[in-house]
């Protein structure tokens with residue numbers, strides 16, 4: 050995972066992520082893996098001990114993980130959210146906007162390609178989990 | 191009409207550049223077709239049987255003459271001189287070259303148009319009442335809300351990889367010309383007793399292989415909370431839809447499986463969260479957009495009388511022209527359904543004629559309808575004769591709005607790679623069989639809708655008479671359905687019995703209509719006769 054894309058300055062979590070069930074069983078676990086079909090809301094009572102949430106994309110078409118990430122951010126979680134699995138460069142922008150801040154795609158993405166994709170759009174139309182300002186706010190101050 | 195500001199333009203321009211880059215990578219072989227497919231589909235570019243097809247968005251069906259002229263230019267420059275208006279108020283070009291697609295998007299961007307989210311598993315172009323802003327039976331013009339919704343649902347980070355496509359329709363009128371309950375989400379703008387605007391929200395409608403009429407899930411949503419509520423709906427669906435069977439992933443299936451009540455409960459729960467986070471644009475943004483939709487400066491004191499001395503004009507007037515809210519004005523419908531023609535097709539030259547008429551006679555406004563026709567929404571009654579003459583000279587003065595030859599048909603096997611049967615030649619045969627205008631008028635309001643496969647792009651479930659193309663042991667076969675409606679009296683059509691070949695189904699329609707003429711009460715529409723007497727007498731006429 051050395052070539053993972055990471056947009057955080059803190060040290061990465063050092064323990065491997067466990068399944069949601071295992072995490073809920075083990076009171077000291079701090080890294081958890083959310084599969085596409087998991088209900089991320091089960092994590093919400095335990096956010097204080099979470100350092101890393103990996104959210105898996107079994108197929109790039111499966112967009113459940115976007116909601117999972119955003120729900121975590123809405124609940125105030127500030128730790129790392131990593132996208133794993135079938136993650137494509139053209140999805141990075143939406144993922145970043147939903148609160149993902151690191152990426153470990155199956156097929157590696159170069160930092161240059163990531164940079165290009167993340168800077169493709171000068172404005173956004175709506176709030177999300179990032180701090181991009183929607184155009185209606187720019188219009189009305 | 192809405193005009194882009196610097197932000198809208200910058201976003202659409204960025205989209206063109208992004209797609210130019212993606213296309214170049216595909217042509218250079220850096221992207222496989224598998225990788226490229228989802229990217230092109232987010233830009234309305236399909237690979238059809240013979241060529242690429244590009245679907246261009248016409249948000250809520252509204253466009254001006256400048257945009258129509260550009261659509262004509264694109265038809266000439268990049269296609270074969272034609273365009274095809276679709277059942278979603280969009281326009282499609284059927285003969286596109288991949289390497290030219292980015293140039294087309296760039297040309298479109300110069301007139302504030304795009305193909306964003308016209309395909310793929312995202313929120314699609316929002317459709318609306320084609321008479322919005324012109325009809326007397328609406329409480330307000332719904333298009334400012336449609337434009338607001340267009341913006342906030344463009345490139346939604348959380349909802350760009352939805353389980354399937356998602357379609358909105360919006361109206362503010364009593365008569366439902368937008369088939370709102372056949373949509374994933376149908377919105378009707380209403381006003382409460384305190385004089386506040388809000389929406390009736392319907393969710394979980396759709397056609398395809400499992401036709402569902404959307405139930406009401408909210409009878410009054412304050413209009414300012416629209417975006418929060420929409421996100422709540424999308425989130426419940428995005429999280430809980432099946433992902434293992436493409437035929438069961440539309441939202442209608444989830445609403446049906448959970449039941450409207452439980453679905454609504456979950457939506458309301460999510461909505462409370464969105465509300466608390468204050469995600470909706472402020473009223474000032476609605477006001478900014480609404481200013482673009484201020485009524486045009488209608489003249490007052492205009493006469494309402496129309497000289498009907500030309501009998502051909504009088505025929506057109508009685509069929510194609512609808513009442514307008516402003517005295518002295520009228521709504522003029524332009525038929526794209528000539529006898530023997532391809533429903534929704536229009537040549538570049540005809541587009542230019544229509545653009546000129548819009549500019550000269552309709553405050554520079556045009557509408558596309560989900561029935562694949564066009565509308566000049568604001569014509570002075572005194573100008574109708576001149577408009578008719580110009581349309582007639584361009585071959586656009588057919589008199590068949592909502593009559594038997596005003597057929598909706600999907601592209602079918604002539605273009606579509608998913609098709610089981612051809613739709614267009616069948617539409618041509620039906621309109622030719624019933625070409626006689628006196629007979630058409632005698633048969634009265636009749637909505638025939640043809641789909642070339644179970645995906646139902648031709649809305650056959652909502653047809654008074656619906657036709658579904660199926661594959662029967664390798665040959666094209668057509669099922670006949672009766673009794674559907676996309677209007678406020680919404681209903682799903684039912685299959686009559688065994689299917690037919692192409693000529694057989696035309697005969698079956700004729701038998702159905704002969705039975706109707708025999709059995710109707712005076713002044714009764716086909717649909718009402720069917721509802722009164724049921725399917726049996728028609729079955730007897732068809733199969734007996």
Ligand code: SF4
Nearest residue numbers: 600606609642643647
């Ligand atoms: S209904 Fe079927 S054949 Fe017709 S356009 Fe849709 S997918 Fe193609």
